[in-house]
Amino acid sequence: MTENEIQRRYQTILLYGQKLIGPKAAADSLGIRERQFFKVLARFRKSGRNMESLKYRSHPAWNKTRDSLEEKILGLNRDYPLALNSHLSWLAWDLFQTGIKPPTIRSILLRHGVYTPFKEKKDRSYKKFQATHFGALVQMDTADGYWLKGYPLLHLILAVDDASRTALSGGFFEHDSTLNNMSVIKDIVLKYGIPALFYVDNDSKFRIIRHGRSRHQEYEPNVLAGETQTEIRRALAEVGSGLITHAPFHPQAKGKIEKLLRFVQDCFIANHQAKTLEELNHDFRKWLAWYDLRGHRTLKEAPRLSREKLIKAGKTAFRLLPKNIDLDAVFSVREERKPNKYNIFSYRGSEYQLPSEKAIYPGKVELRITPDNWIKVFNKEKELIAELRS
Numbered sequence: 027m028t029e030n031e032i033q034r035r036y037q038t039i040l041l042y043g044q045k046l047i048g049p050k051a052a053a054d055s056l057g058i059r060e061r062q063f064f065k066v067l068a069r070f071r072k073s074g075r076n077m078e079s080l081k082y083r084s085h086p087a088w089n090k091t092r093d094s095l096e097e098k099i100l101g102l103n104r105d106y107p108l109a110l111n112s113h114l115s116w117l118a119w120d121l122f123q124t125g126i127k128p129p130t131i132r133s134i135l136l137r138h139g140v141y142t143p144f145k146e147k148k149d150r151s152y153k154k155f156q157a158t159h160f161g162a163l164v165q166m167d168t169a170d171g172y173w174l175k176g177y178p179l180l181h182l183i184l185a186v187d188d189a190s191r192t193a194l195s196g197g198f199f200e201h202d203s204t205l206n207n208m209s210v211i212k213d214i215v216l217k218y219g220i221p222a223l224f225y226v227d228n229d230s231k232f233r234i235i236r237h238g239r240s241r242h243q244e245y246e247p248n249v250l251a252g253e254t255q256t257e258i259r260r261a262l263a264e265v266g267s268g269l270i271t272h273a274p275f276h277p278q279a280k281g282k283i284e285k286l287l288r289f290v291q292d293c294f295i296a297n298h299q300a301k302t303l304e305e306l307n308h309d310f311r312k313w314l315a316w317y318d319l320r321g322h323r324t325l326k327e328a329p330r331l332s333r334e335k336l337i338k339a340g341k342t343a344f345r346l347l348p349k350n351i352d353l354d355a356v357f358s359v360r361e362e363r364k365p366n367k368y369n370i371f372s373y374r375g376s377e378y379q380l381p382s383e384k385a386i387y388p389g390k391v392e393l394r395i396t397p398d399n400w401i402k403v404f405n406k407e408k409e410l411i412a413e414l415r416s
Contacts, residue, residue: 098118100140111129163221197209225272
C-alpha cells in the first residue's frame with residue numbers, strides 16, 4: 027500500500043470522526059465495504075491512532091494454490107483456450123496427477139486476468155487431445171435407430187477408452203434408461219476395474235438441467251443450476267469414479283465415441299442379419315471382438331495392442347474393485363415410496379405387496395431397482411424387507 031493510500035484512509039477516518047460523512051460514504055470512498063471500514067477504524071483506534079495500522083494486512087489462505095500449480099493451469103489455458111474449467115480440471119489430473127476443482131481454476135484465471143466466459147469464446151480449430159493412461163477417461167454415448175424389423179426405436183449404448191480406443195462395453199436396448207446405462211458401466215467395472223472418469227453428454231441421466239418454466243412445478247435452485255446429483259453420478263461416486271459433461275450443443279467434444287458410433291452403424295448395423303434383440307446383441311459382441319483386433323487409423327495399431335502396451339508400461343488408471351462391495355446395490359436406481367395401510371406400494375403402474383409381518387404404514391420404504399429388474403425394498407433402518415420381480 028502506497029503512502030498516498032494510507033493518507034487517504036487517514037483523511038477519510040478524520041472526516042468520519044468529525045461526522046462530515048457517514049460510514050457508507052467513507053467505505054465507498056475507500057473502495058471497501060462498511061464492515062471492512064469499521065474494522066480499519068477499530069484497528070486504528072486500538073493502535074493509539076498509529077498510521078502504520080492503516081496499512082493493508084495480507085492473510086494468506088491455508089488452502090492457497092501453489093504457485094507452481096497455478097503456472098501449470100495458466101499453461102493449460104494457453105494451450106486449450108476453448109476448454110471449460112471442468113476440462114482443465116481433467117487435464118490437470120491426467121497430465122500432472124493433481125486434483126484441482128473447476129471453481130479453483132476459475133479463480134486462478136480471474137486473478138491473472140485471463141478468464142474468458144464460455145459464451146464469449148470464439149469458434150476456432152480444436153487441438154487434438156488423447157488421454158495418456160488406459161482407463162483415465164471413458165467416453166460414453168448413445169445412438170438411436172429402427173434397426174430391427176418389428177421392434178420399436180432401439181438404443182445403442184457404447185463406451186470407449188480415450189487412450190487406447192478400446193470398446194469397453196456396449197449393447198442394444200429398447201430404452202436409453204438410467205438402469206441400462208448403469209448396466210454398461212457395471213460391465214466395465216467387472217471387466218477392467220474402476221476407471222478414473224466418464225465423459226458424457228448433458229442428458230438428464232447424467233446431469234439434471236431445467237429451465238424453470240414448468241406449468242406443473244417450481245424447480246429448486248440447485249436443480250436449475252444443474253447441481254442435483256443423478257443416480258449415475260451417485261453410483262460412480264460410491265465406487266470412486268467421476269463424471270464430467272461436455273458443453274451443451276458441443277457433441278464434437280466427444281469425437282472419439284461419435285466416430286465409433288458412426289463406424290458401428292456403417293459397418294455392423296448396415297450388414298447384420300439378426301432377427302431378434304438377443305441375436306443382435308450376440309452378434310455385436312462378436313463384432314466388438316473383431317474390432318478390438320482391427321488396425322485403428324489414428325493409432326496405427328489395433329486397440330488391443332495399444333491397450334496392452336499401456337498396461338505393460340504401467341500407464342493404467344483402472345483401480346481394483348474393493349472387496350465386499352455390492353455392485354448390485356451400487357448400480358441400482360433408488361426411489362422412495364409410501365406403502366398404504368394394506369402394505370401395498372405402486373411402481374411404474376404396477377402394485378406390489380409387502381410381507382404383512384413387515385408393516386410400514388405410515389412410513390416410507392426405499393426401492394433399489396437393479397439392472398436385472400429386481401426391486402429390493404428397504405425400510406428406514408436400511409433393512410432389506412423384500413425382493414420383488416419388476
